[in-house]
Amino acid sequence: MNNYYNPVRTVQGPGCLKCLPQILQDMKLTHGRVLILGWDTKVFEYDVFSQLHSSNQSFHIQKAVFQESNPTVKHLFKIYKETKDFFPEAVVAIGGGSIMDVGKSLCCLYGKEISSEQALREFIQNKEIGSPKTKWVGIPTTSGTGSEVTCWATIWDPEKEAKRSIENPENYAYAALVDPEMTEGMPLKLAVSSALDAVAHGVESYWAKGTNAVSKALALQAVNRIMSNMEALLSGKAEGRDAMAQGSMMAGLAFSNTKTTACHSISYPLTMHYKIPHGAAVSMLLAPVFQMNASGTDGMPELLKALGVKDGEDLKERISSFLIRSGQPASLKGWGVKEEELPGLAELGMTKGRADNNPVEITAETINIILKSIY
CATH class of the missing domain: 3.40.50.1970 (Rossmann fold)
Structure with missing residues (x-):
């Protein structure tokens, strides 16, 4: 319960x-x-x-x-x-x-x-x-x-x-x-990476081990509000900013009770060692972790509908498009990550309280495979 x-x-x-x-x-x-x-x-x-x-x-x-x-x-x-x-x-x-x-x-x-x-x-x-x-x-x-x-x-x-x-x-x-x-004048790169961070909050709250009915409902609404208004955000429309504010707040309310999972766990060393903005780092990880967690997540059709995609590959393409159109790389290589450092980054990606909150067990070996998939 x-x-x-x-x-x-x-x-x-x-x-x-x-x-x-x-x-x-x-x-x-x-x-x-x-x-x-x-x-x-x-x-x-x-x-x-x-x-x-x-x-x-x-x-x-x-x-x-x-x-x-x-x-x-x-x-x-x-x-x-x-x-x-x-x-x-x-x-x-x-x-x-x-x-x-x-x-x-x-x-x-x-x-x-x-x-x-x-x-x-x-x-x-x-x-x-x-x-x-x-x-x-x-x-x-x-x-x-x-x-x-x-x-x-x-x-x-x-x-x-x-x-x-x-x-x-x-x-x-x-x-x-x-x-x-209060968000007027925010650079597009920051606006997009922030919005995608909120998407990750919603998705991860939805499948976290500690999820609950209220968090799941908030998460679906947050994800849908953000993803369906990304074009408005990219176009600089006021309704895009309002939708992002609402979605971010609802995603925050969702994961305030569940915490985050593998995406955030793996992203931390990427930000610490390569200064990849947090939202960009965590959003690049969303699709491969989504694919890994599919078998352990109830209500996946509802989550796919909220995201506006048909599967994990479609999600990867959509997020990559948002990042690239806002002027930022959509791969680790593009951010200057060295391929030989992936195993070390994988070891550091096992963050207590996040990795063990994931619905499917992850290991350093699993993380290394995920990092290679977005390299």
Whole structure:
């Protein structure tokens, strides 16, 4: 028996950013200390943030910028040191998945004395999270990660060749404001790779060992919404952006309860060692893993219909087309991966909590075959 639980208040639609002051008021912050964490200083120019300084609001605001992709232990420790003395009661994270990961991680760190990068590494490794002292609100500026509605954060540790996770069921966002207007101006490459990341979230949630009826329904709706509107996204239409925002959010709600599986597991070393954008890496893996998992997945006809394809080969062609049309390679060779390094990358692709969540057993040998198929 698998249950579904997600407490995030989700507000979605063009212009919903204006709800932020009321959301913060509803949080009933004792001292009104709010950290606005943005991907760029440009986000602070939105009128809604100047409203937080108005005379009828009781907020004390600190602003911080975080511009690193794939945040590391080093990056997280630096922003923690810069903001810990302010000790915000709420963090408003505005940006893509990296900003969300940092924002929700900070909520788990405030109120604790962490003296060094090594101490932070040990804190994460030892799962010493406890109850977060700070709440957060997620405002995505990309449509793909769904991080605004999940309770875990990915923190990279390249010095140890590891991907680490900070997770706590008490660390779901208080609210998520999913405004497609926030994604305007996103580069096409990023928009497409982000959308395909969300497709992977939906598909992997659908077949994960821990799937449930609610997640499966959300996953099918998310996958269909994204795949049927990719042409609108590629054409730069507003309805494409809105569809991606909706699909990404629903995929996030789906896998918030199931986590991901082999595609994400195998993709992590590709991003760490070759800087392949996460969405591109995971989407290239979707078709071969789809073919591998077909025999162990109930409801495959419904999933194929949502994807808008007839089989795994058709899926590979469609995803490759999306990547190439957005100006990015659709093969490992195209991304500069060395063929002789595939066996080593396969070994690193056995990520605990992801590889063992796959409906069909995978091994390093299996992964090596998959990597060769997309080389």
